[in-house]
Amino acid sequence: MSEHEAAPEAGPEEDRQEEAYEYVPGGKRRKGRGFKGCLAVLVALVVLVGGFYVALTKGVDWVSGQFQGPDDYPGPGTGSVEFTVNEGDTTAQIGRNLKAEGVTKSVQAFIDAAAGEPDSAGIQVGAYELKEEMKAADALDVLIDPDNLIGFPTVTIPEGLRLTEIVSTLAENTDFPEEAWNRALDQPDKLGLPDYAEGNAEGYLFPATYEIKPGMKPAGILKTMVARWQQAADEAGLEEKAAELGHTPAELMIIASLVEAEGRGDDMPKIARVIYNRLDGPGDKGGTNGTLGIDASIAYGLGLSPGSTELTPEQLAEDTPYNTRINAGLPPTPIEAPGDDAIAAAANPEDGDWYYYVTVDLSTGETKFYEDYDGFLEGRDEYKAYCETSDRC
Known part of the structure; x- marks a missing residue:
């Protein structure tokens, strides 16, 4: 083609090729992707960056959660x-109870606090005053200090109560009715009674003051009372002394209950000696023929309140296993709960040849001891004279 000829016009294909190129500064051209291709790339990039951001955020939250600890x-x-x-509560159970009461925010917060505190293993059973929404470590500090215990309610069993009276006292001073105590007594194998008690708790529920701790049930409380009796028996050397005196431990407990019913203070070892003399002495000495003549036992056999009134001739003549005027020897069981002094007196009777005693002054408890029946008659006359001027008889 000569220089004077006009250049031919571009066709449709050439137009498309031209449009496919873009201007590049410096006079260079490069092949482009077009608008739609750029948009797809842009969208993919946004999705990729967004996904990375979400993943990164969740990852940071997860890592932070691992080091932040439980809710508190x-x-x-x-x-x-x-x-x-409560008795038997584990650390985890205490934690669950704290959370349920609104004291701590989570169980794990308390468990973690306890894990770092050696004294947490010594948390004592009982009640404590805490607050709502406490820091778990602060709640633990209160619980590990026994000075923070709220005092337990107590029940006092005086010396000389019968089993029925002990049950009534326990029912009046606890949340358990008499039926619950009697059901527990019907399962003597759970109370720790000695074999020689033969399942009868009369005389073996030791008179003392007992704390009624949270979670304690009648059987557990009665078991504690029997354990306290065992302590008194061991201190008195009950079994060893019984062997020395030629009697069984069960017989010494019956004697201890009779001593509790009949005497006080320094007179107890002397009364114990009178009982042994009547049991073991010659049948005709003192004219007792082996009978004890203890009216408190007779009243027990008749179901009468002890010491309420003087027994009538008809009552004294009624034949029951506990009538110690009719029947020689000991009654079949203890008649009430003896304390330390009575048990010690039964195990260590004072030396003497007494067969009789009379309390001549009911106000002071003055008691006189005699070796024969004539002496007893003198004491009885002194008692009658006292009653003429006293309303205690």
Whole structure:
């Protein structure tokens, strides 16, 4: 083609090729992707960056959660909560109870606090005053200090009560009715009674003051009372002394109950000696023929309140296993709960040849001892004279 000829016009294919190129500064051209291709790339990039951001955020939250620890209140808390640690509660159970009471925010917070505190293993059973929404470590500090225990309610069993009276006293001073105590007594194998008690708790529920701790049930309380009796028996050397005296431990417990019913203080070892003399002495000495003549036992056999009134001739003549005027020897069981002094007196009777005694002054408890029946008659006359001027008889 000569220089004077016009260039031919571009066709459709050439137009498309031209449009496919873009201007590049410096006079260079490069092949482009077009608008739609750029948009797809842009969308993919946004999705990729967004996904990375979400994943990164969740990852940071997860890592933070691993180091943040369990949920816990900042404390110090508000209000007042009476919280009880029960017998047998584990650390985890205490934690669950704290959370349920609104004291701590999570169980794990308390478990973690306890894991770092050696004294947490010594948390005592009982009630404590805490607050709502406490920091778990602060709640633990209260629980590990026994000075923070709220005092337990107590029940006192005086010396000389019969089993029925002990049950009534326990029912009146606890949340358990008499039926619950009697059901527990019907399962003597769970009370720790000695074999020689033959399942009868009369005389073996030791008179003392007992704390009624949270979670304690009648059987557990009665078992504690029997354990306290065992302590007194061991201190008195009951079994060893019984062997020395030629009697069984069960007989010594019956004697101890009779001594409790009949005497007080320094007279107890002397009364014990009178009982042994009547049991073991010659049948005709003193004219007792082996009978004890203890009216408290007769009243027990008749179901009468002890010491309420003087027994009538008809009552004294009624034949029951506990009538110690008719029947020689000991009654079949203890008649009431002896204390330390009575048990010690039965195990260590004072030396003497007494066969009789008379309490000549009911106000002071003055008791006189005699070796024969004539002496007893003198004491009885002195008692009658006392009654003429006293309303105690």
